[in-house]
Amino acid sequence: NPTVGVLALQGDVREHERILHDLGAAVIRVRRPEELAQVSGLVIPGGESSVIDKLSRLFGLQHPIRDAIRDGMPVLGTCAGLIMLADSLVDAIDGQESFGGLDVVVRRNAFGRQVESFEADLDVSGFDDGPVHAAFIRGPVIEHVGPNATALASLDDGRVVAVEQGALLGISFHPEITEETRFHQRFLSSVNAR
Numbered sequence: 001n002p003t004v005g006v007l008a009l010q011g012d013v014r015e016h017e018r019i020l021h022d023l024g025a026a027v028i029r030v031r032r033p034e035e036l037a038q039v040s041g042l043v044i045p046g047g048e049s050s051v052i053d054k055l056s057r058l059f060g061l062q063h064p065i066r067d068a069i070r071d072g073m074p075v076l077g078t079c080a081g082l083i084m085l086a087d088s089l090v091d092a093i094d095g096q097e098s099f100g101g102l103d104v105v106v107r108r109n110a111f112g113r114q115v116e117s118f119e120a121d122l123d124v125s126g127f128d129d130g131p132v133h134a135a136f137i138r139g140p141v142i143e144h145v146g147p148n149a150t151a152l153a154s155l156d157d158g159r160v161v162a163v164e165q166g167a168l169l170g171i172s173f174h175p176e177i178t179e180e181t182r183f184h185q186r187f188l189s190s191v192n193a194r
């Protein structure tokens with residue numbers, strides 16, 4: 001089995017590790033370029049994207065991660081992780097950067113404050129065995145899907161909350177806290193297909 005990584009700079013790293021582990025994957029935490037070099041795929045957790053951005057630059061990971069994405073490394077980004085994968089950001093803090101890779105415009109904190117967190121059942125394209133129960137916690141929304149990316153799921157009002165582009169998967173919510181394993185399975189399939 002190839003080894004996959006969870007970017008462990010900030011955020012809900014442990015929840016992702018547990019799901020990947022339960023699915024039979026070999027998992028390591030990635031904090032340094034040497035660790036990134038050992039993995040065949042990367043999960044970027046939920047948390048605070050501006051902090052993940054800052055720490056990734058401080059730890060010398062920004063450029064290696066960008067290079068790996070360009071080389072086709074599969075990446076699953078949830079919430080802050082989706083923000084890190086977006087080519088373009090709205091409502092980012094001053095100077096905030098992303099890794100990019102997904103041809104989308106993502107708006108941070110699109111649903112308001114922490115207290116306005118909510119849950120919703122979503123149909124996800126490719127998941128034929130029932131809806132996803134999705135938890136939104138100060139989540140971002142995918143405001144524009146460019147020609148290279150494909151929307152996978154939307155809210156009832158039409159706002160896009162999951163997107164795919166090649167081996168990159170970005171979602172606004174947190175499957176790692178609702179026992180939802182299908183996104184991680186999809187990610188591991190991309191890793192195994194490479």
Ligand code: GLN
Nearest residue numbers: 046047048049079080138
């Ligand atoms: N609001 C956070 C950000 O901008 C994302 C929230 C989350 O990951 N739960 O990074």
